[in-house]
Amino acid sequence: EFDVRIASIDDAVYEGPEDFSVTVTGIGAVQGSDTGTATIVDDGSGPGPDPDDDRPSVTISDAGTINEGDTANFKVTLSNASESTVQVELGLNLGDTEAGDLGTLEYNTGSGWVAVPNDGV
Numbered sequence: 001e002f003d004v005r006i007a008s009i010d011d012a013v014y015e016g017p018e019d020f021s022v023t024v025t026g027i028g029a030v031q032g033s034d035t036g037t038a039t040i041v042d043d044g045s046g047p048g049p050d051p052d053d054d055r056p057s058v059t060i061s062d063a064g065t066i067n068e069g070d071t072a073n074f075k076v077t078l079s080n081a082s083e084s085t086v087q088v089e090l091g092l093n094l095g096d097t098e099a100g101d102l103g104t105l106e107y108n109t110g111s112g113w114v115a116v117p118n119d120g121v
Helices: none
Strands: 018-025 033-040 058-060 076-078 106-108 113-115
Antiparallel strands (some): 018 033, 058 076, 106 113
8 A cells, every 4th residue: 555646736827626537557467447536626615724716806996087078997807817717797886977977888808899788798
């Protein structure tokens, strides 16, 4: 009997659950084969007192003060990269403004500006 181990590399990229396995196969007078599996998690649900959590956080910048008739520009940022599909919801809170004081909420797809649908992106 002996132990086998392999370290996972701690990075800052959220990858979601990742399964891998190690296979042992008998040679010569040793018969059979078997597979042991493991799952790497980086979503804060892992074992121990300080589980790794690489899930990105989303933030939005303030647009500051703008003149009436100008465009308020906000920047949405992720705290770190993600190999999983990233989805966010955009919502408009009128605050002290009236609906007629603002145009259409839009987001940039990288190839142009698109209106945010009423039910969000």
